[in-house]
Amino acid sequence: MTWGIYWMFYHCPDCGKKFKSGADMITEPTFGRCPVCNAEGVLIGESKEGYPADAEDYEDTAEY
Numbered sequence: 330m331t332w333g334i335y336w337m338f339y340h341c342p343d344c345g346k347k348f349k350s351g352a353d354m355i356t357e358p359t360f361g362r363c364p365v366c367n368a369e370g371v372l373i374g375e376s377k378e379g380y381p382a383d384a385e386d387y388e389d390t391a392e393y
């Protein structure tokens with residue numbers, strides 16, 4: 330099994346948006362920021378630890 334993209338899962342404290350950022354995007358200024366309101370997200374979990382059961386509800390910020 331391979332991990333593929335290493336995801337970081339975030340929850341926006343302002344609008345409640347669930348989103349995820351691939352660790353390959355960590356150098357981007359938008360990394361870990363809400364795609365809706367640009368607030369700094371609260372880290373919920375990541376691929377290795379705390380992988381959320383509802384992971385598919387988290388939007389990939391790389392699509393923006």
Ligand SMILES: [Zn+2]
Binds near residue numbers: 343345367
């Ligand atoms: Zn937000």
